[in-house]
Amino acid sequence: METRICFRLNGKGVALTTDPLRRLIDVLREDFDCKGVKEGCSEGECGACSVLFNGKMVTSCIIPIGAADGQEIMTIEGVSATEKGKIIVDAFADGGAVQCGYCIPGMVIAAYYLLSNNPDPTDDEIRLGISGNICRCTGYDLIVESIHLAAKRGGAIWKS
Amino acid sequence: MEELKCYMPKTLKEALEIKAKVDVIPLAGGSDLMVSHKRTMGLTPVFEKPVMIIRNLPELKRIYRNDKGECCIGAGCTSEEIAENTLCPWHLRQAASRMGAIGLRNSATIAGNIANASPKGDTPGPLYLLDARVKLSSVRGDREELVSDFIVKFRQIDLQPDELITEIIVPYSEDDFDYIFWHKVGTRKANAISKITVSQAIKFNKDDTVADYRVSATATGAKTNRSRDVENIIIGKKITPELTEQVIEAFDKVISPRAMPEFRREATRRMIRRFLSESAKRPKGKVIDTYEGYSVTGAPTPRS
Numbered sequence: 001m002e003t004r005i006c007f008r009l010n011g012k013g014v015a016l017t018t019d020p021l022r023r024l025i026d027v028l029r030e031d032f033d034c035k036g037v038k039e040g041c042s043e044g045e046c047g048a049c050s051v052l053f054n055g056k057m058v059t060s061c062i063i064p065i066g067a068a069d070g071q072e073i074m075t076i077e078g079v080s081a082t083e084k085g086k087i088i089v090d091a092f093a094d095g096g097a098v099q100c101g102y103c104i105p106g107m108v109i110a111a112y113y114l115l116s117n118n119p120d121p122t123d124d125e126i127r128l129g130i131s132g133n134i135c136r137c138t139g140y141d142l143i144v145e146s147i148h149l150a151a152k153r154g155g156a157i158w159k160s
Numbered sequence: 161m162e163e164l165k166c167y168m169p170k171t172l173k174e175a176l177e178i179k180a181k182v183d184v185i186p187l188a189g190g191s192d193l194m195v196s197h198k199r200t201m202g203l204t205p206v207f208e209k210p211v212m213i214i215r216n217l218p219e220l221k222r223i224y225r226n227d228k229g230e231c232c233i234g235a236g237c238t239s240e241e242i243a244e245n246t247l248c249p250w251h252l253r254q255a256a257s258r259m260g261a262i263g264l265r266n267s268a269t270i271a272g273n274i275a276n277a278s279p280k281g282d283t284p285g286p287l288y289l290l291d292a293r294v295k296l297s298s299v300r301g302d303r304e305e306l307v308s309d310f311i312v313k314f315r316q317i318d319l320q321p322d323e324l325i326t327e328i329i330v331p332y333s334e335d336d337f338d339y340i341f342w343h344k345v346g347t348r349k350a351n352a353i354s355k356i357t358v359s360q361a362i363k364f365n366k367d368d369t370v371a372d373y374r375v376s377a378t379a380t381g382a383k384t385n386r387s388r389d390v391e392n393i394i395i396g397k398k399i400t401p402e403l404t405e406q407v408i409e410a411f412d413k414v415i416s417p418r419a420m421p422e423f424r425r426e427a428t429r430r431m432i433r434r435f436l437s438e439s440a441k442r443p444k445g446k447v448i449d450t451y452e453g454y455s456v457t458g459a460p461t462p463r464s
């Protein structure tokens with residue numbers, strides 16, 4: 001059964017007519033070309049498909065698009081275009097945080113969500129902040145360091 | 161296959177009216193239902209009945225104290241919202257904060273965790289411990305039931321077709337006890353399904369006799385385990401090693417773990433023994449936890 005669904009995507013109002021039970025990740029990738037949203041486990045555990053739902057990090061593989069009606073979604077495409085997002089992306093590149101890259105969009109979302117709530121996190125707080133994002137290449141250390149770097153470079157920006 | 165209708169009510173009233181007329185599956189966070197009904201990458205999940213999406217109903221999002229001082233948690237509150245809110249009892253906040261991944265905790269709701277009726281669910285342990293009730297609403301009105309009665313057995317709940325879980329009411333908190341304990345054994349710190357979780361709380365009388373003691377364990381049988389009969393063994397008496405062993409043996413008869421039963425039984429014994437023996441020493445801190453070097457699982461402890 002198709003229904004008209006309207007929501008805000010990366011700051012812009014969008015609408016589509018579709019099955020409300022389609023998964024958010026599928027709509028974002030197929031209908032709005034947000035290919036940065038990656039599918040890993042399909043069970044909400046690996047964090048590769050992370051997006052911000054009304055500002056909160058969620059896994060988009062377990063959310064039906066009907067639940068996004070009237071709500072606000074930010075994907076990696078939107079986040080990396082913001083000043084804060086750019087700081088994280090640059091810190092990840094400079095800090096050597098990326099190997100295969102599949103988990104990185106989700107990691108950037110997790111770092112953005114963490115630093116927006118905790119501008120100056122400790123090592124443990126960073127590890128907790130990315131505990132829902134699985135990476136099979138890096139061993140996490142360089143990601144943790146890069147998030148420290150983003151916190152330092154952003155400074156007061158994270159408090160705004 | 162005929163496509164089923166999907167309902168997207170905007171208010172609780174609307175949702176209850178739909179529930180009164182149609183046999184729908186309420187879907188809030190989706191962390192259980194979207195996974196159990198998933199097909200493969202790119203395909204839309206298929207449900208056996210029409211679905212009603214209730215993720216954003218504002219009436220189900222409140223956390224407040226009622227006039228009796230009980231903590232009332234909207235059915236649609238997520239694990240993160242509960243973990244962050246100090247109005248919520250300590251045991252429940254611990255369980256909510258260690259449930260799955262962060263992204264999942266921002267979706268998964270407390271009512272979903274109860275309605276899923278899994279013996280490994282994280283919130284029922286604390287909810288059983290604190291005599292929590294569910295509020296069930298329908299167009300006919302509201303009723304309340306203990307969570308421990310509402311969860312009838314594995315994957316079965318006492319919900320009438322027209323009812324929706326709208327609130328969870330928790331009458332007790334850590335303020336009602338002198339010492340508290342919550343420990344989850346998982347395969348890793350984050351993203352782990354409970355291997356076993358034990359929640360405990362104790363209150364003493366002035367003469368050192370036990371005024372109240374409670375223990376609940378998850379993942380130790382077809383549903384979360386708690387027994388007032390076992391707790392009564394020690395209530396009204398002073399804690400002694402002999403009495404502690406009696407509680408442990410009695411609780412061991414209550415639980416019925418299927419997989420890895422020796423491990424789960426031994427871990428449960430150790431957690432009860434530790435909590436009772438430590439709280440008998442009346443330490444300063446309120447939280448009794450496992451300390452480094454103390455093993456709840458029976459694994460060899462590292463030498464100091």
